Amino acid sequence: MNKNLTVLRDGILFDNPVLIQVVGMCATLATSTSIINGAGMGFSTMAVLVGSNVVISLLRKFIPDTVRIPCFIVVIASFVTIVQLILQAYLPAINDALGLFIPLIVVNCIILARAEGFASKNNWIASLFDGLGNGLGFTAVLVIMGAVRELLGSGTILGMTIMPEAFPKTLLLIMAPGAFFTLGIFMAIFKKLAKKPVSEDEE
Amino acid sequence: MKHITVPALRLFIICFVCALCLGLCSEITKAPIAAQAKATQDAAMQAVLPDANFEEISDAALSGTVTAVTAGKDASGNIKGYVVSCTTSSFGGPLQMMVGVDTSGTVTGVRILSHADTPGLGALAASPDFYEQYTGMSGTLAVDKDGGQVVAITSATITSRAVTVGVNDAIAWVAANK
Numbered sequence: 521m522n523k524n525l526t527v528l529r530d531g532i533l534f535d536n537p538v539l540i541q542v543v544g545m546c547a548t549l550a551t552s553t554s555i556i557n558g559a560g561m562g563f564s565t566m567a568v569l570v571g572s573n574v575v576i577s578l579l580r581k582f583i584p585d586t587v588r589i590p591c592f593i594v595v596i597a598s599f600v601t602i603v604q605l606i607l608q609a610y611l612p613a614i615n616d617a618l619g620l621f622i623p624l625i626v627v628n629c630i631i632l633a634r635a636e637g638f639a640s641k642n643n644w645i646a647s648l649f650d651g652l653g654n655g656l657g658f659t660a661v662l663v664i665m666g667a668v669r670e671l672l673g674s675g676t677i678l679g680m681t682i683m684p685e686a687f688p689k690t691l692l693l694i695m696a697p698g699a700f701f702t703l704g705i706f707m708a709i710f711k712k713l714a715k716k717p718v719s720e721d722e723e
Numbered sequence: 724m725k726h727i728t729v730p731a732l733r734l735f736i737i738c739f740v741c742a743l744c745l746g747l748c749s750e751i752t753k754a755p756i757a758a759q760a761k762a763t764q765d766a767a768m769q770a771v772l773p774d775a776n777f778e779e780i781s782d783a784a785l786s787g788t789v790t791a792v793t794a795g796k797d798a799s800g801n802i803k804g805y806v807v808s809c810t811t812s813s814f815g816g817p818l819q820m821m822v823g824v825d826t827s828g829t830v831t832g833v834r835i836l837s838h839a840d841t842p843g844l845g846a847l848a849a850s851p852d853f854y855e856q857y858t859g860m861s862g863t864l865a866v867d868k869d870g871g872q873v874v875a876i877t878s879a880t881i882t883s884r885a886v887t888v889g890v891n892d893a894i895a896w897v898a899a900n901k
Contacts, residue, residue, distance in 0.1 A: 591733075598741040608759060612763070
């Protein structure tokens with residue numbers, strides 16, 4: 521398989537940022553209360569992740585090894601702030617939907633983990649695919665977790681009521697403990713199902 | 724010496740370039756952001772007090788939870804009502820809201836601007852099903868649990884009370900200052 525596609529696939533599946541790498545927990549637990557919230561956080565993170573991966577990859581020869589973490593953080597934080605300012609100024613509709621999540625992206629360690637673990641060692645095209653893959657993997661988990669929690673916790677999907685009135689809503693699921701339960705069950709199922717092909721483990 | 728100066732210099736260059744970009748971006752977006760904030764504010768005011776021109780009362784006598792008052796005038800310049808901003812104390816922290824009250828003391832609309840309450844419980848206060856019920860009410864309001872006419876959100880009486888307190892303060896402000 522093409523190397524870039526492998527990188528993309530691994531980000532979504534075998535190296536899934538939430539279920540396998542277990543990074544970005546804070547954002548995962550907080551924003552997977554509904555599909556809309558999960559998708560909003562997922563896609564805004566993906567946009568920043570792709571951008572910061574490409575920039576860090578292009579700068580990787582310039583950034584000295586000893587001070588790489590401060591450099592990454594400065595680049596990522598500037599990136600997020602600029603995205604936020606532009607959304608606020610010119611795209612108010614998107615800002616209304618995602619504005620809440622954007623400052624949270626800075627503290628999302630998926631971005632730093634990919635900068636440190638991938639972008640600082642690979643060229644910008646591979647880094648772009650890595651950003652896309654991890655972003656999609658993150659978004660997919662948030663949306664599925666959001667769907668489960670929203671359906672069982674508030675009886676709705678995408679804000680529309682689909683469960684009958686008599687359905688006992690499990691409010692616990694949309695509160696913080698529900699996030700841990702759902703995430704734990706997801707991780708267990710995923711570990712059981714997803715096994716990376718053995719031959720590729722050598723790479 | 725070189726192993727200290729070179730990384731320091733490069734970190735400085737990166738910070739300098741980032742700061743430059745941020746400063747530039749901030750300058751360019753300053754005016755559009757201010758315009759957007761004003762548009763959002765105006766839209767919320769239009770929603771709680773329809774068909775009025777707004778003029779902030781900067782020397783309003785603030786009482787209770789009232790934090791700001793804006794007068795709404797009709798086309799000929801007569802005051803037809805007020806938009807009262809309130810910050811009340813709710814379950815998860817401060818709850819910011821805007822209440823439109825006409826000169827007769829009747830609520831013309833309520834919007835929840837921000838809150839920190841539990842999703843699925845107190846957060847339902849920000850949905851039209853809850854706040855629309857205040858429209859048309861007047862006098863001193865109370866939630867049904869306290870013997871009043873406001874239908875509280877199930878399992879979120881504290882939030883429902885917090886909103887009701889704000890609406891009451893808004894009505895009281897208009898009664899005292901119109």
